[in-house]
Amino acid sequence: MYAVTSLLFLLVGFLLILVIRWQLAYPGEPLPFLGELFGVANAPGGIILPEFYNQLGAMHGTIMVFLGVVPLAVGAFGNYIVPLQIGAPDMAFPRLNLASYWFYLAGGIVMLVSFFVPGGAANNGWTSYAPLSDLAPGMGQTLWLGGMGLLIFSSLLGAVNFITTIIQLRAPGLTWFRLPFFVWSQFITSFLLLLAFPALQAAAILQAMDRLAGTSFFLPSGLAVAGQALNVAGAGNALLWQHLFWFLAHPEVYVLILPAMGIVAEIIANNTRKPLWGYRLMVYSVFVLGFLSFIVWAHHMFLTGMGTTISAFFQATTMIISIPSVVILSSLILSLYGGSIRFTSPMLFALAFLPMFGIGGLTGLPLGLATTDIPLHDTNYVVGHFHYLVAPGTIFALFAGIYYWFPRVTGRMMNDTLARIHFVGSLICMNVIFMPMFIQGLAGVNRRLWDGGASYEHAQGVLALNIPMSHAAFTLGFFQLFFIVNLFVSVKRGRKVDANPWQATTLEWSPAGAPLRAYRDPYEYSVPGALTDFTPQGEAKP
């Protein structure tokens, strides 16, 4: 349920960005075929208006992050795989789980409905910076806040459920350091959801008060909009929103990434036929990541007028947090050494995750140093950076996970040829879309511009890149058809397989009906002297 809904939302978010990519490649030219459908208020004659452009941008971010990737990575994979991997009969609170899903769906529907209210959806960026969002006319932003409220509540219920399940329902013998790395990543992710999301909940409540009850928490004194002095009490603080927002949104980044690392770790261990290199180190690193992610939020705010001391603190924490990420990435790469690598379709996506995530992580360095952030802040460089982490990073890992666990869910394999076409096409397109963003960003092209920066002199040299980038995005959409077709066809006609088609060791692949109990570490592949090259975690010692 989670998986299907979140895949649909991913598709919606992706379609929104295709409209944007058209506009960026051909600013002001009517969108072919579909343009007229958006209505006169949004796209008269198929030409995207700036208001509508901003709605698309804000909702693309919101939908992708909060309705697509997180529910798929945590809601779908977590819900399905975690109980199986720890040998639990179900989640600790099955009814809470259902409630969490309904809150998620309700939040998603509120977000989608907001496109159809007067004034359209929220159009203040996914970050919704006040005062812009505070003062935005129409109901779109209010619905955005309400939708976020529902989504946050859904996440909180989910997080409580995950943590309780992992602590309480581990099968006998499954001690903490025998947990598969995927379970660890979900465990830390849940803590981030649990403790970081309430900050945005509080911020949303305050902004709703500003919008509905006329308070001025985010409105300083002396504002004048469109030449008219604003009639509010004032004395608020516009940065308060940013602090509360980023206190959530930086841990949120790790919510997007940790489950992806978990999935990749599972698949690498399975397809190299050897244990993960530095499993314990990885677990410690994921702990450190989780903890540090709470004290780096202000590196999104270097240019809000930060003094030397505070900026030094946040630069330092930002550099420190890169270390556990480097450790995990290195461990995953070093795990390949000495393996007997099988290039199965999930493995291809998992392998591609490593360098893609590497590019995303490395380009974080110049953004994390305040001085080099000056020219790069709010340019396409930032857009390229986080898209490398989330799109060919996390989303590739999610594809890998779908291909890997599909037989566990349906008892059938997905088609390998279609998967390989999907992989090669996606990998090339993703890089053609996002790599030029670094070039544009270094040239100083800002993000969130309706015309993609066409009016700026300094953008002229790199503007033409938008055309191949956009065509790559459309082509990326085409290659996703291979995935969608594969998914539907394989459910009915995929090759039937037994309970453990990948010859994996972790408990979710135990034969049906076997008593669940763990006897050893999670990744006992190629144990010297063993009969097979895998020794399942749940197999009793002879």
Added chain:
Amino acid sequence: MIVPYTTDVRPDTGLTNPKLGIWLFLASEVMLFGSLFSAYALLRSGDPAWPDQSTVVNVPLATLNTIVLISSSVTMVLAWASLTPALASRVTTGKAGAPATPLPLGRYRLFMGLTLLLGAVFLCIKAVEYSDKFSHGLLPSTNNFLGLYFTMTGLHALHVIGGMIVNAYLLGPGLKMWSSAPQRFANRVEVAGIYWHFVDVVWIFLFPVLYLL
């Protein structure tokens, strides 16, 4: 499908699922109210014209409310405590399954009823305070202090209402479980109590911050 440890304690963690769940939920609540308190600190420190709070709000009424809410916490504990001897006696007599004679519930009904009543009194006093503010033209939009006052006490009142709904359920339809699964019912009362104490603790922070400081 039976989920283990919903009623019994898992030996190596020493917890039941609901108890761990409620503590985790409260951790996130701490972050929610913590964020609002930080917002309060930031806004107040940045505003030289912050009003003298105690002259705006009604301190005696709030003091009374503090006493009401603390008392309701005490009655909540007593309600839970009234269940445990019956359980203990059942354990010592060693009867398995549902008890032959119904376990006494008089004291539980009394104290749970009192808890509900005190919650209602708290909300009534709150309503008096609010309407008094409104009648003097003091609205959330008047200044950021009043804005935060209404936001934070309002959110707290919603938590009180939520707690009362749970308590009412445990006094009414939820009471059926006492005859079928007494230990599970007592656990539910305990969990509801933990939440109720948290609501109380939030008020104990709100009271000095919004009324006295």
Added chain:
Amino acid sequence: MLEWLGMPVAASAHAGQVDFIMVLVHWLMLVLFVGWSAFFFYVLVRFRRRANPVATHAGLQGSWSTWVEGGVLVAEVALLAFFSIPAWSARVDAFPAETQSTVVRVVAEQYAWNVHYPGADGRFGRTTLQLLGPDNPLGLDRADPTAKDDITTINQLYLPVDKPVIVHLSSKDMIHSFALPQMRVKQDVIPGIPQPVWFTPRQTGQWEIACSQLCGLGHYRMRGFYTIQTQAEYDAWLAEETALLATP
């Protein structure tokens, strides 16, 4: 490497320093990426199933990965301590004296940059919300004696070369961001929190002011111009504007 990065021309005194750090960071990134990739592809080929049918349970031995990770940490700490923090400190702490600088106010609004020069007396006139109007976007009170000689422009910022500039930024409505790409200057303009920013232009030329923070539907067209002139040209421009003030 600087030319590969394709950044705009570096036309201020500190731009070289920013670019130098940028180049250093990108070298570090390049070395790490090439190193990792080389190892990655070597391993993929060397340990493919056909070349290595039986995996080794123990995996990689030795501690050189720790050394690499330690090396990354050292490089990052060095970048931070020796380059980024001192450079940042120079931007935000070491402001030049106002008497030795060109001082100007820039007030951002949806979707324009209002520029306010103090005039010959070096003092900015009083501004007030009540006087805001289509002809007076700053709300400048011309009755105030210090305002008599103040010069205002919209979207046009003129500055002399080789002399420090202090820009006092403020916003009338939303959060904007004042970016001068060729000066390596960018500063969020936050309503209610005035911010100064300083730099020393080293090249003459005309470039664009870009808004770098989403500020509404017209964000994409919130574009201004700034012109760095020789002192003589700048003085001539000032004199011309002052003369215009006298003729109503």
